[in-house]
Amino acid sequence: MIYLDNNATSRLDERVLDSMLPYLRDDYANASSLQHKMGRHANQAIEESRRSVSHVLQAQPKEIFFTSGATESINTVLRGVFLRYHSKGNHIITCQTEHKATLSTCEYLEKKGARISYLPVDKNGAIDLDTLKSAITPQTILVSLMSVNNETGVIHPIKDIANICQDNNLLFFCDSTQSIGKQAFDLTSVPLDFCCLSAHKFHGPKGIGALFIRRKSRPLQVESLITGGNQEQALRGGTYNVPAIVGMGTACLQANEVDFSAIEQLRNYFEHRIMTEIDDCTVNAKEAPRICNTSNIMFKHVRGNELMTKMPNIAVSSGSACVSGSRDPSHVLKAMGLTDDEAFCSLRFSLSKHTTQQEIDRTVESLKTAINTIRKQSPIWQMYKDGLLG
Incomplete structure (x- = not known):
């Protein structure tokens, strides 16, 4: 074959699998059970993976939140920002060629009172930045645009878009799922507020991803999509998938070697x-x-x-x-x-x-x-x- x-997905790397196996067989404790040594060991493995992901993205470990993948992260940001910032405005800007996870969530939010602008693209799938600027209104709260299109591979000018958002005091969320493992991605040079990634796109396990939320002097407010315990700084409740998180950390480090x-x-x-x-x-x-x-x-x-x-x-x-x-x-x-x-x-x-x-x-x-x-x-x-x- x-x-x-x-x-769509990539082959699980052997080194990734090897890093996961101990947490499937022997080190199986719940990472939230900090009262005993096994639980603390699992928690330490999660934090090591968080550092690995943050290193690849050039972010701070506290800016990385583990999720089940990009779809959950997209829902968390779009729904969460709309709920928290609706007093400022109800307008979100995205693009006609975004992933269905974004488009479907935007359709859902429209039923809840959001106003969505879907930017057109030219024959090569490119966004016109002047069209983006003209779409901004006093009610705009968020711009949500992907870094790389999953069907055509078209790269959007994310740095330019981020600067436009910064100039207009807007939040910018970038679906960077198709970027990691295929190009350098440095958050120190691109002023994104949010971005997301899925491990299985760069030879990691399925069912695990990460959401980056930039730490600012004025903290970004995002409503939790999944409530429960205090996992992930209370942003995402639920028992940690330790083997998958460990695998993602290993896959991220290997992405730098491509x-x-x-x-x-x-x-x-x-x-x-x-x-x-x-x-x-x-x-x-x-x-x-x-x-x-x-x-x-x-x-x-x-x-x-x-x-x-x-x-x-x-x-x-x-x-x-x-x-x-x-x-x-x-x-x-x-x-x-x-x-x-x-x-x-x-x-x-x-x-x-x-x-x-x-x-x-x-x-x-x-x-x-x-x-x-x-x-x-x-x-x-x-x-x-x-x-x-x-």
């Missing part, structure tokens, strides 16, 4: 072969700055689901894993101006540090064979070649 769906340029070279090699060896295909968002590992490619008049069926030994995606069962075309590609048919004919290929050139070569050959087979049997393709269809 060739795995090219790393934006050679991003090598992954990008392999991605570019893949796209070059596709563009030169397969007719009528387009790399979506090719002209935009993109993260090193992601290619979203449209194959003219070849439906992505049919193409994946013809390549059962290659794991790729037709969009976000969170909406993989949807019959609708990608909302990201539609926002970029693609037609329904073009969106349905697009596939996402996402590489990792484990991807090899041999796997890329085999993928290209499989694509060529599958596409040729589909097109030979397609009357729509024949009509297109005869000039009867666009």
